[in-house]
Amino acid sequence: MDRTMERSPLATPFPEIPAVAGVRIAVARAHYKTWDRCDLTLVTVPEGTAVAGVTTRSRCPSPEVEWCRAALPLGRARALVVNAGNSNAFTGNRGRAAVEAIAARVAGRLGCEPSDVFVASTGVIGVPLPIDKAEAGIDAALDAPEAGWRDMADAISTTDTFAKGAVTRAVVGGRMVSLTGVIKGSGMIAPDMATMLGFVFTDAAIEPALLQAMLERANAKSFSAITVDGDTSTSDTVLAFATGVGSRLASMDDDGADAFEAALTDLCLQLAHLVVRDGEGASKFIEISVTGAESDESARRIGLSIANSPLVKTAIAGEDANWGRVVMAVGKAGEPAERDKLAIRFGATQVAEGGLAVAGYDEAPVAAHLKGQDIEIGVDLGLGDGRATVWTCDLTHGYISINADYRS
Amino acid sequence: MDRTMERSPLATPFPEIPAVAGVRIAVARAHYKTWDRCDLTLVTVPEGTAVAGVTTRSRCPSPEVEWCRAALPLGRARALVVNAGNSNAFTGNRGRAAVEAIAARVAGRLGCEPSDVFVASTGVIGVPLPIDKAEAGIDAALDAPEAGWRDMADAISTTDTFAKGAVTRAVVGGRMVSLTGVIKGSGMIAPDMATMLGFVFTDAAIEPALLQAMLERANAKSFSAITVDGDTSTSDTVLAFATGVGSRLASMDDDGADAFEAALTDLCLQLAHLVVRDGEGASKFIEISVTGAESDESARRIGLSIANSPLVKTAIAGEDANWGRVVMAVGKAGEPAERDKLAIRFGATQVAEGGLAVAGYDEAPVAAHLKGQDIEIGVDLGLGDGRATVWTCDLTHGYISINADYRS
Known part of the structure; x- marks a missing residue:
């Protein structure tokens, strides 16, 4: 471990692990x-x-x-x-x-x-x-x-x-x-x-x-x-x-x-x-669940497109319920998607549905959810039964500091 | 224009443009x-x-x-x-x-x-x-x-x-x-x-x-x-x-x-x-030339894999001649590549060739090149005649600041 790095805020304690016979x-x-x-x-x-x-x-x-x-x-x-x-x-x-x-x-x-x-x-x-x-x-x-x-x-x-x-x-x-x-x-x-x-x-x-x-x-x-x-x-x-x-x-x-x-x-x-x-610079653990895709593989690709989007990752870092960037990341995945069937959820709150924002959705639970460390984004494509869950972290100043300085 | 943003260090003056007849x-x-x-x-x-x-x-x-x-x-x-x-x-x-x-x-x-x-x-x-x-x-x-x-x-x-x-x-x-x-x-x-x-x-x-x-x-x-x-x-x-x-x-x-x-x-x-x-947070203008690929399209994909790699972009931000990250980005592109034929150049200096570092290459011109605003990365695959040039900027703290705060 690099002792000069600050411990990730998302770190968990090392568990008690007994010996494995023969190892x-x-x-x-x-x-x-x-x-x-x-x-x-x-x-x-x-x-x-x-x-x-x-x-x-x-x-x-x-x-x-x-x-x-x-x-x-x-x-x-x-x-x-x-x-x-x-x-x-x-x-x-x-x-x-x-x-x-x-x-x-x-x-x-x-x-x-x-x-x-x-x-x-x-x-x-x-x-x-x-x-x-x-x-x-x-x-x-x-x-x-x-x-x-x-x-x-x-x-x-x-x-x-x-x-x-x-x-x-x-x-x-x-x-x-x-x-x-x-x-x-x-x-x-x-x-x-x-x-x-x-x-x-x-x-x-x-x-x-x-x-x-x-x-x-x-x-x-x-x-x-x-x-x-x-x-x-x-x-x-x-x-x-x-x-x-x-x-x-x-x-x-x-x-x-x-x-x-x-x-x-x-x-x-x-x-x-x-x-x-322990993602470099991570301050949030993000779970992205994609449902209703044409296939499981299509759901996985859409999930990864969201998970790899610098704009989505920086929005989460900023605790900004910027579901427009999720729309963008769905759109760029190159997978079957119909804008007007798309539904997006942050935590338990549906924020967009049927191709537009849910009128007057309650922003308070969304804001509270985004202030936490464990973030859930749900995307339903409304097309089929394909589903996948992927995980990522947010993109912060810490990532830049680590990678613009560290000679890997 | 957002007057609250600092002007990009890579900005160029607006040119003199005459009227276009009829417009x-x-x-x-x-x-x-x-x-x-x-x-x-x-x-x-x-x-x-x-x-x-x-x-x-x-x-x-x-x-x-x-x-x-x-x-x-x-x-x-x-x-x-x-x-x-x-x-x-x-x-x-x-x-x-x-x-x-x-x-x-x-x-x-x-x-x-x-x-x-x-x-x-x-x-x-x-x-x-x-x-x-x-x-x-x-x-x-x-x-x-x-x-x-x-x-x-x-x-x-x-x-x-x-x-x-x-x-x-x-x-x-x-x-x-x-x-x-x-x-x-x-x-x-x-x-x-x-x-x-x-x-x-x-x-x-x-x-x-x-x-x-x-x-x-x-x-x-x-x-x-x-x-x-x-x-x-x-x-x-x-x-x-x-x-x-x-x-x-x-x-x-x-x-x-x-x-x-x-x-x-x-x-x-x-x-x-x-x-x-004017890339968000950009401090360097990066030109990536890919040659020797199996096709022009393959060269373009490899170029974009390098240009989109957060690790390559942060290395350039840190003025670090980290050609290992370029190897990584070539490898992940999913395009035909043979490690032991790969050659990489920063500016005019060949830093890697035939699948390993050029022995005792002069680091001084590379360091000087990376301190400039216009960075050139050359990658030769050694496989065919496919070529492409793509352009990107580096990834800096500025990008994080802009996108973790701005509600787009």
């Missing part, structure tokens, strides 16, 4: 920047751990993303290395060599294949990750005492102003399994693949292909439904590791799978909301 | 807001004047936009009314009635068809334009002494901080014709149809269909190649009027048409650049 966390100082904090995380998981992942859709991904993409189809993991302070993106052959060196170092120490080692990095673009620092950090982490989830959440952070983690549980085959996640990210957050780096761990036993399918569906409703600034990182990665230690079952039955997927989706949504709550 | 300008106080300034413009043009236009692609356009779209295929104009301070957008039947009343009032006084009267409005969304004020304003304008281009540029402004006009000339059929334009706009500016309201007048004689085709091509290279904040207005309109008074020719020959179109394109580009120079 060992260690953190170390790799000194990627001139800071005195842990910036390398090494998580080891037992043999037989299943892994799934979703990565950025950027056409210019980091070598870490390419490494994970190549290893994911094998479905098995033994370790995760996360570097903070240097994203290693756009560094050519030297960047690729750094990722290979990290995987080789860990594999050599653990006695596994390099492809069992997953790597993610976050920070400045264009500076090759120094291999010597990474290797020294890995060695230190392997010798370090076991660390906790909060330590990991801190160690993977960059411009984050608070540590982000979540936990939930599900009953699978009559046994309770736990699902735990930590995440980092506050800017350069946009679908598709909103989150910069997120990691989910569970002691459930699950086949990699099923875990992958569940993670992709959960991602669509969570990480791909949030945006801070519409910018998409070169490094976005979410990985899910299932150790199977807590629930030694050959396979999940259908009921168990449903319960597990519901819990996974809930966990991903919690983590995604934490990222929005 | 009569009048301005009046309709008192659409509680301000003491002219906010209604009435331009009359002689019988036989050809008209062409391009309007917003918003799915929620204003009734003015719908009115102009319906009248444009007829190709003939006698008058233009522009209202500032109230966009009349999203006002249902009352908004439509206001536009019809304005056209009827002017048509009655001039003895022409209502469809010969073009109407455009800019300002707050969701408040029906008061018909009584519009009619009184029209009557006052009809009785007012002739005004000049600068008066019109002032009267059509809202959040603009300086008056915007441009003039050029072309030789058509051995005679010199003039092309003149005024424009307003500073926020909610985005392709497609960047400009809020722009009006071009020429004394050339030209058939409406040819003028329309030329305006559409000129628009693609000018108004649709600029962006301030990626937001698209409900009211964007550019209209071109050709009186034919200066050049009584039955039709343009090919050479004349080429010369006229070149002049029209130049005029539109001048006007588009003025809008960027």
Whole structure:
């Protein structure tokens, strides 16, 4: 975490998260920047751990993303290395060599294949990750005492102003399994693949292909439904590791799978909301619900058009019930919309309906709602059954201060 | 113009613009807001004047936009009314009635068809334009002494901080014709149809269909190649009027048409650049040239992805040669790109090439370039011959201040 940044007013406390059976966390100082904090995380998981992942859709991904993409189809993991302070993106052959060196170092120490080692990095673009620092950090982490989830959440952070983690549980085959996640990210957050780096761990036993399918569906409703600034990182990665230690079952039955997927989706949504709550400069958490669209995908695009509109975001920052800017953002989405069927709601108050302002609507509850931290905007297109919910934050002076000064 | 706003540091002086034969300008106080300034413009043009236009692609356009779209295929104009301070957008039947009343009032006084009267409005969304004020304003304008281009540029402004006009000339059929334009706009500016309201007048004689085709091509290279904040207005309109008074020719020959179109394109580009120079909070004028893309359209999309990226725009505001953010914006555009062929230039200095930073590039000229007001970013994809240039401004605290406080 950047200790020089003010803590987000939308921050929530880090929850109590118990250990996940089979997962060992260690953190170390790799000194990627001139800071005195842990910036390398090494998580080891037992043999037989299943892994799934979703990565950025950027056409210019980091070598870490390419490494994970190549290893994911094998479905098995033994370790995760996360570097903070240097994203290693756009560094050519030297960047690729750094990722290979990290995987080789860990594999050599653990006695596994390099492809069992997953790597993610976050920070400045264009500076090759120094291999010597990474290797020294890995060695230190392997010798370090076991660390906790909060330590990991801190160690993977960059411009984050608070540590982000979540936990939930599900009953699978009559046994309770736990699902735990930590995440980092506050800017350069946009679908598709909103989150910069997120990691989910569970002691459930699950086949990699099923875990992958569940993670992709959960991602669509969570990480791909949030945006801070519409910018998409070169490094976005979410990985899910299932150790199977807590629930030694050959396979999940259908009921168990449903319960597990519901819990996974809930966990991903919690983590995604934490990222929005740490959006750079954020002072308001905004939920945008779109209904009555021609399809769910159309609803999602309209929601994101509203969520990414600088004019909507600055209006919310100014606590201004400027529904005209919402009309504008619906209109520019390029999706089916009929002006004279459009209805808009702030909080519980309908402010526009049938293509014009609701005559004499009560402005007091709208003003009160906008003064709060949690803002709800509802848009009904009046065309069909398509619906989607997306989340974003407002756009404030804080965003400008952070990004006009910080060399990312 | 909003006299409470600080003049943009990128402002340029209003040029000397002579009258255009046949065009009569009048301005009046309709008192659409509680301000003491002219906010209604009435331009009359002689019988036989050809008209062409391009309007917003918003799915929620204003009734003015719908009115102009319906009248444009007829190709003939006698008058233009522009209202500032109230966009009349999203006002249902009352908004439509206001536009019809304005056209009827002017048509009655001039003895022409209502469809010969073009109407455009800019300002707050969701408040029906008061018909009584519009009619009184029209009557006052009809009785007012002739005004000049600068008066019109002032009267059509809202959040603009300086008056915007441009003039050029072309030789058509051995005679010199003039092309003149005024424009307003500073926020909610985005392709497609960047400009809020722009009006071009020429004394050339030209058939409406040819003028329309030329305006559409000129628009693609000018108004649709600029962006301030990626937001698209409900009211964007550019209209071109050709009186034919200066050049009584039955039709343009090919050479004349080429010369006229070149002049029209130049005029539109001048006007588009003025809008960027008055971008809300702008402190830098940014030109983004994309080459080596798979197609011109692909180059344009990549250019706009860079131009609309809040992280690129804040980096330029901070005078930070953060080419990593340019990589990010190329990557998120969704267009064909290969990281390891990508080259990036700031000013005349190549900073990245072949997928990584240029080793030991001289940072001094880059820093000096970024301290200036006119910033050039060059991106070469290394894939094909597609190219495009787009223009934008930086994103500063000024944008937040203007939009978190102003009720548009």
